[in-house]
Amino acid sequence: MKKKVMVGMSGGIDSSVTAYMLQKDGYEVEGVYLKLHNRTDGYHERNLGYIKDVAEFLNIKYHILDLADKFTAEIYDYFVEAYLEGTTPNPCVKCNKNIKFGAMLKFAQDHAASYLATGHYAKTDGEFFYEADDKTKDQSYFLSQVDKEALPFMMFPLSTYKKEDIVKFGATLSGVYKRITEKSESQEICFVETVYTDVVKRHANIDVPGKVLDEEGNVVGEHKGYAHYTIGKRRGFTVHGAHDPHFVTKLNPKDNTIVVGKKAALEVNEVVGKNLNMFIDDIEFSCSVKLRYRSVSTPCHIKIEDEKVYITLEEPAFGVAAGQLAVFYDGQKVIGSAWIESSK
């Protein structure tokens, strides 16, 4: 009997090609579309239109799983609150843990699937995650909080391909695949249509001008409301009489001030993280760490104590934001991650 794979289908090219490949490999494929937000602008209908046509082409069954309430409570609200608290959230990391490889995995298992497959660009051997071959699309950073127990059920058929080749290949498959390759690429964060501040503005008035401080606490300029800024940002505020660029180094929601400094003020050598998700049992070791997606990895020493991780960087990093994820790598292998609490 064929093994069943549930494919998380978004209506995009990656998951549509994933479903095609797995069927070619001899699996019994079913699809599932997650309704993740309460958008009423035809967003779900458009996605489902593509999924219906792909399912017809492949002659597979697909399901619709409404997780909008869970997504709102655990991902969307967290995202808004994090910005209002002056931190920088990472909703995709939380979504992968709680939604895609939490609730969607449970759905797949409840439907007797042996595996859950997605179009993520990452690798897994059932024990660890690894970077994808296409480094420009690698999503291992975003998967690093997923529970260890979920890994044996996960499949990423695109892990050895380049995104551009998947698009080219997709366009040759059928009419619906071609149409999918011609629509615009999905946004980086699925519920942010433009910029994050537009989302936060729906829930709070963030356009409240405030004072820009230097590191000694002197008022040096004005800004348009602290939630408009993230650590490392260098535009959108004034610094009277400054000749060199100034960067945001701290946000103070309590008094709506932001602190700025020159590039050197962004330098960080030590980072503390919480809510660890480790794939190895060691509590003290050397590795490399990515302190934000798309940053280069930095060699570091790790010490885990009382459910916190103390990261000593061997080379300074710049612009480390509380709320982002520190992901530990041994070469291409993800060995754990933790949410950044503070840095100095």
Ligand SMILES: Nc1ncnc2c1ncn2[C@@H]1O[C@H](COP(=O)(O)OP(=O)(O)OP(=O)(O)O)[C@@H](O)[C@H]1O
């Ligand atoms: N709404 C959804 N329902 C089911 N699965 C989803 C949904 N959104 C994303 N996924 C799964 O997670 C994978 C990674 O999502 P991400 O948003 O990063 O993908 P993407 O590169 O835009 O992929 P795609 O081209 O398939 O949309 C998708 O390829 C798909 O398998």
